[in-house]
Amino acid sequence: MKIDIHTHTKKCKSGDASTREIAPIDFCETIQSTDVGIIAITNHNVFDLDQFTEIVDIIGDDAQVWPGVELDVQEDGVRGHLIVIVSPKMAKGFSRVLDDITKDSTPDSFKTTIEQILEKFEDFNPLYVTHYKQKTPNIPDKALEKLMTRTANPRRVIKEVTNSISAGIYISHGHASIYGSDVHDWSTYEEKSHDLPDLRLPIENFDHFCLLLEKDPTTINTLLDKKIAEILNLTPFDDATLLKLKVFNDINVIFGPKGTGKSCILKAIAKYYRDTGIDAKVYEPASDRLDELFDTRGRDLSLNLNSYDINYCKDEIEAIREASEGGITSLSKYEIYFRIKSTNKNAKRIKLKDIEPEEEGVAKREFVEFNDFVEKTTEFIAFLKGHTSVKKELSTEEIEEVTRILSNLLNRMVNREWESYSGWKEIYLLNSAIEKFRTEVERKTGSPAKPTTTGFREYALNRERIEANAAEIIKSLDTNIQIFKEAVGSLGTNKGELELRTEFKFQDGTISDGSLHKLKAVNKSQQKMFAKTVREIFKHAYEDDLFQHVAKLNAIEDVEKIETVYELLLFKRYFALNGLQYSPSSGEASMVMLQKELETDKEVYILDEPERSLGNEYINDVIVPLIKEIARAGKKVFISTHDANIAVRTLPYSSVYRRHGPAGYTTHVGNPFSNNLVNPNDEKDRLDWKKVSMRTLEGGEEAFGERGKIYGND
Amino acid sequence: MESEEKYMETIKATVVELKKKHFIKIETGDEEIKIPISEDKPNEVKSAFNKLIARIKMGEFEIELEGIGQDLFSQVANEYVTQLNREIQEVRGEMKAYGLVNN
Numbered sequence: 001m002k003i004d005i006h007t008h009t010k011k012c013k014s015g016d017a018s019t020r021e022i023a024p025i026d027f028c029e030t031i032q033s034t035d036v037g038i039i040a041i042t043n044h045n046v047f048d049l050d051q052f053t054e055i056v057d058i059i060g061d062d063a064q065v066w067p068g069v070e071l072d073v074q075e076d077g078v079r080g081h082l083i084v085i086v087s088p089k090m091a092k093g094f095s096r097v098l099d100d101i102t103k104d105s106t107p108d109s110f111k112t113t114i115e116q117i118l119e120k121f122e123d124f125n126p127l128y129v130t131h132y133k134q135k136t137p138n139i140p141d142k143a144l145e146k147l148m149t150r151t152a153n154p155r156r157v158i159k160e161v162t163n164s165i166s167a168g169i170y171i172s173h174g175h176a177s178i179y180g181s182d183v184h185d186w187s188t189y190e191e192k193s194h195d196l197p198d199l200r201l202p203i204e205n206f207d208h209f210c211l212l213l214e215k216d217p218t219t220i221n222t223l224l225d226k227k228i229a230e231i232l233n234l235t236p237f238d239d240a241t242l243l244k245l246k247v248f249n250d251i252n253v254i255f256g257p258k259g260t261g262k263s264c265i266l267k268a269i270a271k272y273y274r275d276t277g278i279d280a281k282v283y284e285p286a287s288d289r290l291d292e293l294f295d296t297r298g299r300d301l302s303l304n305l306n307s308y309d310i311n312y313c314k315d316e317i318e319a320i321r322e323a324s325e326g327g328i329t330s331l332s333k334y335e336i337y338f339r340i341k342s343t344n345k346n347a348k349r350i351k352l353k354d355i356e357p358e359e360e361g362v363a364k365r366e367f368v369e370f371n372d373f374v375e376k377t378t379e380f381i382a383f384l385k386g387h388t389s390v391k392k393e394l395s396t397e398e399i400e401e402v403t404r405i406l407s408n409l410l411n412r413m414v415n416r417e418w419e420s421y422s423g424w425k426e427i428y429l430l431n432s433a434i435e436k437f438r439t440e441v442e443r444k445t446g447s448p449a450k451p452t453t454t455g456f457r458e459y460a461l462n463r464e465r466i467e468a469n470a471a472e473i474i475k476s477l478d479t480n481i482q483i484f485k486e487a488v489g490s491l492g493t494n495k496g497e498l499e500l501r502t503e504f505k506f507q508d509g510t511i512s513d514g515s516l517h518k519l520k521a522v523n524k525s526q527q528k529m530f531a532k533t534v535r536e537i538f539k540h541a542y543e544d545d546l547f548q549h550v551a552k553l554n555a556i557e558d559v560e561k562i563e564t565v566y567e568l569l570l571f572k573r574y575f576a577l578n579g580l581q582y583s584p585s586s587g588e589a590s591m592v593m594l595q596k597e598l599e600t601d602k603e604v605y606i607l608d609e610p611e612r613s614l615g616n617e618y619i620n621d622v623i624v625p626l627i628k629e630i631a632r633a634g635k636k637v638f639i640s641t642h643d644a645n646i647a648v649r650t651l652p653y654s655s656v657y658r659r660h661g662p663a664g665y666t667t668h669v670g671n672p673f674s675n676n677l678v679n680p681n682d683e684k685d686r687l688d689w690k691k692v693s694m695r696t697l698e699g700g701e702e703a704f705g706e707r708g709k710i711y712g713n714d
Numbered sequence: 715m716e717s718e719e720k721y722m723e724t725i726k727a728t729v730v731e732l733k734k735k736h737f738i739k740i741e742t743g744d745e746e747i748k749i750p751i752s753e754d755k756p757n758e759v760k761s762a763f764n765k766l767i768a769r770i771k772m773g774e775f776e777i778e779l780e781g782i783g784q785d786l787f788s789q790v791a792n793e794y795v796t797q798l799n800r801e802i803q804e805v806r807g808e809m810k811a812y813g814l815v816n817n
Binding site: 325327328330331332334335337338339356357359360361362365450451452453454456457459460461463464467468471542543544 | 749750751752753754756757759760761763764766767768770771786787789790793794796797798800801802803804805807808809811812814
């Protein structure tokens with residue numbers, strides 16, 4: 001959730017842009033399209049109660065809208081701006097007071113003093129937000145000091161600066177700072193709202209926010225208690241010291257100098273969760289494991305060809321390997337038949353033997369066609385009847401109508417199926433009878449029967465089958481398989497997204513690419529020879545030397561290992577950046593490994609110095625947002641770190657600080673919201689969270705400079 | 715099927731005697747197909763069959779034997795060509811069913 005403590009809804013002063021004007025309904029729609037959950041309306045010297053009330057009514061529970069005003073303050077002849085924000089409960093009274101002090105002037109001419117502001121608004125317990133330094137026109141230091149010293153609660157005075165960097169710098173120097181949109185053009189608000197400060201803790205209302213500003217321990221503890229937490233009793237060290245840690249379903253950071261046992265604590269945490277049955281292990285950066293992690297050698301790589309409508313060609317390969325030349329009818333049989341005339345009277349009487357056999361193929365194909373139709377139509381009718389989507393889409397009458405038409409068609413086709421079947425079998429029986437009678441007459445009389453076939457049909461069909469099988473194998477081998485792309489991780493905004501690419505190619509008989517590896521245990525040269533020979537078989541299907549090529553195929557070493565085209569697959573797996581092959585550096589490997597760890601869905605994430613080998617920019621832009629996202633999802637994140645970017649910018653619910661001093665090792669536990677780190681064994685041993693973080697962590701000061709983005713403490 | 719039947723080509727064949735050996739000589743235009751009928755030479759017959767299959771892929775045809783006499787080899791050739799024609803039609807049908815024909 002984001003907060004915006006400075007917005008305008010009206011053009012009040014002559015210098016205000018007209019794009020600051022916004023109707024209540026548009027205001028609400030704009031806010032609802034952003035992550036902004038708290039917004040203060042702070043027009044120049046004006047508070048429009050009616051508009052405020054309308055907005056509150058429309059926006060409902062989608063956001064908290066706080067009433068406020070941006071006042072022109074003149075002190076010692078210098079003009080500056082000061083925002084006064086009050087609780088929505090006091091909107092009416094606030095409006096009355098403001099109307100009273102502004103009634104004799106216009107928004108352009110109105111000016112007030114710190115003294116008048118305190119006199120008129122102090123009873124409202126407001127939040128004062130002063131323009132500070134580069135945020136002009138600013139309130140001079142002297143006037144600011146006056147405000148701080150005279151107000152009942154100086155912690156409710158916040159300095160408004162221009163951006164997150166400035167806010168962070170001032171915070172690190174002890175100034176409570178914040179920044180708002182100071183919107184000039186509502187049409188760009190949605191985009192600009194991304195830069196507004198985040199609220200790490202859930203703010204219930206205006207008073208709640210003010211209590212947090214005051215670092216009220218009860219308020220902070222109440223908020224922390226609302227978060228799911230548990231107590232871990234750990235014995236991470238050799239001396240069996242018991243470490244009792246309250247950890248949250250959020251970010252828990254362990255920090256401190258090297259050699260103070262942070263990794264031991266993480267290991268103990270992992271063990272604790274493993275013992276309770278939760279999958280937990282400590283993630284340690286190891287850039288050399290990237291290839292292993294992504295299996296670039298393809299040890300576990302496989303591909304389901306069915307998903308790509310590619311035939312494995314098991315039957316086709318087997319048929320080609322077993323193919324042999326068919327026999328043909330010897331011409332001498334014809335010659336003998338015509339040379340030796342049958343003189344047997346009975347033989348002459350049997351006319352059936354002299355009938356010419358009929359062609360069977362067409363009748364058979366016709367039957368197969370009808371049979372296939374009947375099968376598929378029967379299945380389809382059953383599918384229609386049983387499919388819930390069809391029932392939803394069509395009325396009972398419509399389903400009955402469709403079924404009736406299909407059933408009629410099916411009945412007709414069943415008749416045709418039987419007709420074609422009997423026609424086919426009629427020819428089959430006739431041909432069988434002719435063949436039988438010829439054989440019997442030949443056997444009984446000794447006179448050779450007239451051959452019934454030249455053998456051409458069987459000879460041709462045998463070659464046809466070889467051609468068709470070879471064509472099917474070649475079709476599979478010639479199929480292009482799309483490159484598989486798997487996101488590995490971001491290498492930062494400048495470089496882009498690293499991806500893992502897996503290319504599969506069939507050895508089609510022409511590939512000589514050394515970078516391609518065999519997928520199965522078949523030698524690459526044998527794969528190539530196999531594919532090449534199948535092409536030759538296809539090419540020579542109707543040539544005299546066909547079976548020489550079949551023999552060549554069978555002579556390939558380990559040919560029996562090639563049972564399907566799957567054994568002819570080659571692959572290449574590599575990392576790619578912007579479409580080109582890329583070898584990530586060890587730092588980049590660490591980046592993507594950490595991203596992968598964080599993108600894996602788990603209950604508990606335990607990261608040991610994840611910042612190792614990583615740049616600040618990458619930690620800020622990629623890793624910290626990922627960690628926050630995981631935390632928002634209610635997962636437990638434990639991070640041991642030396643890096644302030646992680647320890648500070650994530651604003652952990654729990655910070656565990658380990659150090660080694662004259663009294664040996666000590667542990668302090670706290671959080672940035674209370675700004676305390678307390679030794680559980682000695683409540684009086686307290687440290688300042690911010691100071692310790694700045695001193696201990698690498699990049700501490702810079703991290704605080706950025707932390708202004710996140711409202712947490714001063 | 716209708717158009718194929720309509721335009722079915724007829725290829726002429728004759729019985730020829732070369733060096734006292736008889737052949738069925740089929741004139742396919744591009745090349746000559748010879749089937750030995752007076753002696754058993756299966757490889758030569760197979761080679762002729764291969765040429766016939768290649769020709770079937772080009773289009774449907776029928777062999778017409780010309781100059782049929784009463785001699786033994788004419789009778790053998792006549793019977794052989796009759797059967798061959800029937801089988802050519804069957805093979806053409808199968809090829810079409812498998813999508814192996816050129817047109």
